[in-house]
Amino acid sequence: MKRISFGTDGWRGILAEDFTFDNVRLVARAVARYINAHNLAAKGIVVGYDNRFMSERFASEIARVLAEQGITVYLTARSTPTPVVALAVWLQQAGGAVMLTASHNPPEYNGFKFIPEYAGPALPHITAEIEDNIRQLQGTGTTGEDGRTVSSKASVITIDPHSDYAEHLASLVDLNAIGKAGLKIAVDPMCGAGVGYLEDLLTRAGAEVVAIHCHRDPLFGGSLPEPTAKSLQELRRIVVEGGARLGLALDGDADRFGIIDANGEFITPNQFLPLLYYHLLTFRGLEGPVARTVATTHLLDRMADRKGLKVFETPVGFKYIGQCILEQGVIVGGEESGGLSIQGHVPEKDGILAGLLAAEMVAVHGKSLTDLLEDIAGEYGHLYSERLDVHTSPADKERVLGVLQSFMPEEVAGRKVTGSSSVDGVKLLLEGGAWLLIRASGTEPLFRIYVEAESHEEIKEIQAATRSLLGI
Numbered sequence: 001m002k003r004i005s006f007g008t009d010g011w012r013g014i015l016a017e018d019f020t021f022d023n024v025r026l027v028a029r030a031v032a033r034y035i036n037a038h039n040l041a042a043k044g045i046v047v048g049y050d051n052r053f054m055s056e057r058f059a060s061e062i063a064r065v066l067a068e069q070g071i072t073v074y075l076t077a078r079s080t081p082t083p084v085v086a087l088a089v090w091l092q093q094a095g096g097a098v099m100l101t102a103s104h105n106p107p108e109y110n111g112f113k114f115i116p117e118y119a120g121p122a123l124p125h126i127t128a129e130i131e132d133n134i135r136q137l138q139g140t141g142t143t144g145e146d147g148r149t150v151s152s153k154a155s156v157i158t159i160d161p162h163s164d165y166a167e168h169l170a171s172l173v174d175l176n177a178i179g180k181a182g183l184k185i186a187v188d189p190m191c192g193a194g195v196g197y198l199e200d201l202l203t204r205a206g207a208e209v210v211a212i213h214c215h216r217d218p219l220f221g222g223s224l225p226e227p228t229a230k231s232l233q234e235l236r237r238i239v240v241e242g243g244a245r246l247g248l249a250l251d252g253d254a255d256r257f258g259i260i261d262a263n264g265e266f267i268t269p270n271q272f273l274p275l276l277y278y279h280l281l282t283f284r285g286l287e288g289p290v291a292r293t294v295a296t297t298h299l300l301d302r303m304a305d306r307k308g309l310k311v312f313e314t315p316v317g318f319k320y321i322g323q324c325i326l327e328q329g330v331i332v333g334g335e336e337s338g339g340l341s342i343q344g345h346v347p348e349k350d351g352i353l354a355g356l357l358a359a360e361m362v363a364v365h366g367k368s369l370t371d372l373l374e375d376i377a378g379e380y381g382h383l384y385s386e387r388l389d390v391h392t393s394p395a396d397k398e399r400v401l402g403v404l405q406s407f408m409p410e411e412v413a414g415r416k417v418t419g420s421s422s423v424d425g426v427k428l429l430l431e432g433g434a435w436l437l438i439r440a441s442g443t444e445p446l447f448r449i450y451v452e453a454e455s456h457e458e459i460k461e462i463q464a465a466t467r468s469l470l471g472i
């Protein structure tokens, strides 16, 4: 059996292979120990789940195990997005949450996220404590207990935070403007836990909504519940043929966003984050720093620099961005993989919020996102970015990790290395404003090579040179 560990965002495993009832009970016991050790049992814990195979059964088993350990459980009445479960921690003033989801992974996976009391993804010292608890429980042989004979010491209360969440979002987004603009918007929740959320909020705002993939399908129609350009072809077609002003998509647990503009172009997170920061600074008149991961566009830095504002650069993982939202007063924080949140919201990424903000921007500026991008390029110049995911064999992975330990070339593709960072993986800043980052993914068995430069040609050259330097 594979060692149970929490990666970039939670423990993920293949159903029936690693993700078994025994293991889920074990991890739930480990979380219970954490909650009890920190005197949070009386505050209770929220348990939510996505639309994956048997997620509801896993969730009720977790609820049972936690209640047996004397912890009050707030179990969601139906599948619920990760950001809604995070908000429920605030609403219930709970001691944390467990969210059953493998996010955008293939259908054969399920996963277990722990959201502590602060309502964002768990920081490494917290997941390390839970992992220690797992090892201790394994050591005492209590691993696979099914505990059915023990009676619950605490109650399991059913909750449905949908309407409170909708109300909260209405305080963060200008729904009136969306309604007034009479936008037609196509929505694709990709059969995930976000089904019903964007459709409901946009319809209530007064937009005309066309929605696809609004039913539960644990196989996600044969593709991945990941809102990328590749997987949003159908949404793209509906936007273009149906004359919609936007296409908005979510991943399997609705914490990530995917956006299609009126002309059918996929707006990457690295394009959307600067658009949003620009909107908040100029239109909403907010003034405050921004947080981005080390893998996310430096266009944000250009905007912040112009206003003398700070940029927080974090390792990959929204857990770090969430902390900047909580502690550094950033007005927006996000990452290239499609996560963002803003001041006033939970420090958890929220694809529903991101989609609504995109609609607000189109409504209030009266322009498409592509046109707004051109406006920004006029002021701050063009920056393009691309990520290459490179699979390696386990042996090659070790070799590449070894090479990366002292990877400091003087130049890459004929461009001098002018600076470096080891916040996460190896990041090299190149003359002329380009940069590259190589790191091992914490959620998939591969390396990611991220490059940002002023042209696509430059990106290709830097990618090729990096691959040949690393031999991958």
Ligand SMILES: O=P(O)(O)OC[C@H]1O[C@H](O)[C@H](O)[C@@H](O)[C@@H]1O
Binding pocket: 008, 009, 103, 316, 317, 318, 319, 335, 337, 339, 440, 441, 442, 443, 444, 448
């Ligand atoms: O690059 P990885 O380590 O695979 O992480 C990619 C992404 O995985 C999850 O979705 C996390 O929630 C994100 O914060 C992270 O950016």
